[in-house]
Amino acid sequence: MKKLLSFVLAMTMTVAAMAQKVKIQSGDLKFLKGEETVNVIFDYSDMKLLKENYTEEQYIPKRLEELNKKVEGSGDIWKKQWERSKEELWNPKFITIFNKTLEKEGIKMKLKENVQTRYTLKVNVKWIYPGWDAGIMKQAAKVNTQLVFVETATNKVVCDIDSQEAPGDQWGSNFNNETRIGEGFAKTGKTLAQKIEKEVK
Template sequence: MKKHITIILIFFFTSLVYSQKMKVVNGDFDFIKDQKEINVEFVYDNMKLLKKNLSNDEYVKERSGDLEAKGKGKGKTWKKSWVASRELIYAPKFLELMNRDLLDKQGMSFEEDLTEAKYTLIVETIWVYPGWNAAVMRKPAKLTTLLKFVETANRDNVMLEITSKNAPGNRFGGTFSNEDRIGEGFAKTAKTLSKLIMKKAF
């Protein structure tokens, strides 16, 4: 029995490690090396959700309706947390992991509202799968983003463009919060991106 559980766990965590695909589609890393700070912006305008590729409005309507049917007020409460999670979970998770290696080892800071920074990293959310947790079984979130480094003063000047597909999001021990799982997807994206920058730029 223990052997079967071990095999299942190995398969589960291996699938998380290898499911993310990050690819440079345009530009190079030459501009990054001498920078001490990079401005970061998060964009959610055109993101799609679930396998049905719902718009944000469609997803919120569907999800809040389902929750409201289970209990009066639950849908409205979730809707507020869904919007707030962008500033309270997603952005902080991403920035924390970007700075963990790059700030400590290279003295390079990634922060929001650095309007004087020469370059800006635009983190555009393309697709989100929130995942689920049924206690005995669970499925991690998946996050697809477009990571675009542009000149702050001239956004049409794209220095580097990277696609990140299906970054897995799950917390050790599991979580019943969709937003927490998605936040871990942002953390995984940042961790992979920071390692790529460390490898290619320095």
């Protein structure tokens, strides 16, 4: 009975964490019809972390010390993983899942970094909650972003989208914070692609 109750609680927490909210603040996505490539830029400069809204400069030394107190050297290993996560995990997850989602729907548009295109997508990362996993009980990561499409030449905003609490989780256990966060970026990319598909197909 206790195991069943724990399972139900875990599932309830997972479902509750999946309530992503996406809202177009201005403009629409119809301008993307016929576009084959869109440049994408990721901006972490205003990112906050956890419920305390730590800056990255506050979060890293705090987490580093916390982990090193538990197991000597583990914080130093984590710091290296964290510093690589943006370029090697989070950004690629967003781009890859976005592109695969549109390809599946027969839409040829793709996101690419460092290309000269008519439009640019700015992924402004606003807030991250890493979540946690204790085996039976867990809570998904959450990722908040502002997704802004601009005309590359003029920087004029053509569409501004607010994405709140994109859930980052996988079936089974996932004890790595950075991987869970990466799933939140994947979910954000997929949801954006689905919105585009509805307006341009």
